[in-house]
Amino acid sequence: MKYYFLLFIFIISFTACSNSDNRKVVDNSENTSKKQKEDTSYEIADLPIHIDSTAYLIHPIGNYVIRRGRTKYFDSEDYEVNSSSSVSMNHSKNKITGDLSNVKFQHLDSNKLKSLTDKTLRINSMLFLRDVYKKNNKGYFVYNVIDADTNSDGKLNYNDLRSLYISNLNGTKFRKLSPNRQELNAWKIIIEANKLYFKSIEDSDKNGEFNKKDKLHYFYLDLDNENSKVIEYYPI
Template sequence: MRNIVILGFTLIILTSCGNDEKPKVIYPENEEIQTTELKKDSTLIEIADIPIHIDSTKYLIHPIGEYRMYGSRGKVFFGSSSYSSGSFSITNYNRYEITGNLHNLKFQQLDSENLTSLTTKNIRIKSITFLRDLFDNTKKQILIYRVLDKDTNRDNELDDNDVETLYISNIDGSEFEKLTSEFQELIDWKEIGIKNRIYFRSIEDTNKNGEFDKDDKIHYQYVDFNSDKRIVTEYKPI
């Protein structure tokens, strides 16, 4: 009986240790956090998906991601790092949104064979959305991105344990820029077509404990596309 109690107590300790969550942000003392260059993984191969054409635009979008080899000794299986083993697909496209776990995009004008990269930075792109209502209203062709752009927890990986941010670009990938402030975690965003705006919320780790919780500050912001300048404006609904 005594051994069972000791074993149970040990399991509780090990379980509690294993569930300790690391902070999303580890702040440097005197320097800005830089994206950690990931070491090459021999099980990962760069792969491009079949290009995607968003109707009414003059560009193909080529998603670029990773491919992983599984298995050993004669049996090798393949699968993207975004989806399950055995699938060659690295993206999903539905209603003007591309989702996946992408390293980059390449853009190709319909009357050209040239491809242009979105970025040379080491990032992970979680989703790309075409602002369809904005296009219908103004003919402006804009893409919005959910991006992991820094190894904020300093574990030498870019993944969902890092801070998610919001980016924007033109339909050809030009003017790719960040909308959220440094170290602010994106909560959500939405296109409001009747105003030709996107609204988004982000949370700031005001107490600098590395976590985003009820003690931190939520920022409410929008970008108004009625203007040619992409200015992030903060507003206070509460």
């Protein structure tokens, strides 16, 4: 009876570990770069989206990835090849969500396409701040982005830290708002103040995980000026 009880405890413990959150901060850049070199990716685009009441089209860009993993077969090394496409998205009047590697912008009166960025990153969502546009005629997109392999597994995916970015309506001045190596916790627009507020969490105890002992940081950005700097404030 004691044997079965111990076996039950072991199974429960193993299951709990298997279901843990992989969103961690791990410093292992050498291992990360080695894994990324074994992948080959090609850009593919979806059909353009018109942002209502503006003069711009949005072209979502994703990756077709060929992943190569080492495998043993009759004592010789070979490569096992898998492929996947990341242009899977949904869009509404103001928001585009999915798994994008870039976005290209096109004015309705031009055939020229402008890339949002030349960096390797994953865009989970982009939101047009329509209320801000109506108030002061300044157009912005806010982005939920994964820009670093923070858990050092060789991939940029939902297990890595999320960051907040912003750009102008035409894709210019794309920049990061939240600090490096901090997880974006929440953000919102206060239209009456014309400010973007957000908070992030820092792994302040340096244990590689986020928990209640870690520190929350609070910030705001003035949307009246497209060159304004992020300001940290201290409500507690």
